[in-house]
Amino acid sequence: MQSALYRIVELARSPEDLQKVYASIHGIVGELIYAKNLYIALYDSATDMIHFPYYVDEKDPPSPPRKFGRV
DSSP states (O other): OHHHHHHHHHHHHSOSOHHHHHHHHHHHHHHHSOOSSEEEEEEETTTTEEEEEEEEOSSSOOOOOEESSOO
């Protein structure tokens, strides 16, 4: 677990393309738990919106940005 966290921190600090970073994080998470489907959500406090810059799901299409709160 600690190794995975260190690897994620190093990725976050790298100047790589964010989509590559997100895909690499997906791979690291997949080494720890079953993670065929994974999304990364970012909260924007200025707009109170959640955005999904990385979204991988076998069945569902990517989720559009939405207001923060319960669906």
